[in-house]
Amino acid sequence: MYDWFLGGKDHYAVDAEAASKVLELFPGVRDTAWANREFMHRAARFVARQGVDQFLDVGTGIPTEPNLHQVVQVVTPSARVVYADNDPIVLRHAEALLHGTPEGRTAYLHADVREPERIVAYARAHLDLDRPVGLSLIALLPFVTDEQDPYGVVRTLLEPLPSGSFLTLTHVSAEFDPEVWERIAAVYRSAGTPVRARSHAEVTRFFDGLDLCEPGVVPATRWHPEPGMRVRGEQPVFAGLARKP
Structure with missing residues (x-):
């Protein structure tokens, strides 16, 4: 569905059908997806410019x-x-399309974020966890329900990362329009995918113990906006980036 919202071609008819239902309920959903994606681009550049040259992206999507x-x-x-x-x-x-530079390296693991120990073990085999890592959780945690302990999952992923590592995170919120969100959530539930929006306070809690970078947890388009952004209007997605002390 995310690929469909972004105008990609790597999805199935069932994805397009469900995404079309969401579009009917929330005509701005494509802008929301792009705001989320563009934040990832800005945040990744920010972390790389801090000298971080290792990244762990969980829930990469198509x-x-x-x-x-x-x-x-x-x-x-x-x-x-x-x-x-x-x-x-x-x-x-990913194996067919994600190719890095000759100097760099990319690796791929089939794993669920709800098995964070397995992800950490794989990352340890490909990254040097004695040096800072940029952990990226973009539009992922809404699919981890409260019963699955999303805060514990994030803590487990962060725990082995050294000081100077970064957490980049986005999360949909119902605070912007609770009634519309509930209708959207029903579309996901009907397809067997529970989804959970979280408040500003709940999203901020994911960064407990970290040093939030300015401007903190804000709507995605307000995090260090740049010229040329495709979407500038406020979207129902909170975004933040923080450094591990």
Whole structure:
């Protein structure tokens, strides 16, 4: 569905059908998806410019270009990126489409964010966890329900990362229009995918113990906006980036 919202071609008819239902309920959903994606680009460049040359992107989704490795390897051609996703179709696309620079490296793991220990073990085999890592959780945590302990999942992913590492995160929120959000959530539930919006306070809690970078947890388009952004209007997605002390 995310690929469909972004105008990509790597999705199935059932995805397009569900995405069309969401579009009927929320005509601005394409802008929301693009605001989310453009924040990832800005945040990844920011982290790379801090000297971080290793990244762990969990929940990469269908690879709609430019992907994280393409963004950070412009800054640091030797950057390494580990991708993890629980959809085997995504991983097949990744193997075919995600190619890094000759100096850099990309690796892919079929895993669910709800098994963070397995993701950490794989990352350890491909990244040097004695040096800072940029952990990216973009539009992922809404699909981790409260019963699945999303805060514990994030803590487990962060725990082995050294000081100077960064957490980049986006999360949909119902605070902007609760009634519309409930209708959208019903579309996901009808397809067997529970989804959970969270408040500003709940999203901010993911950064507990970290040093939030300015301007803190804000609507995605308000996080260090740049010229040439496709979407500038406020969208119902909170975004933040923080450094591990």
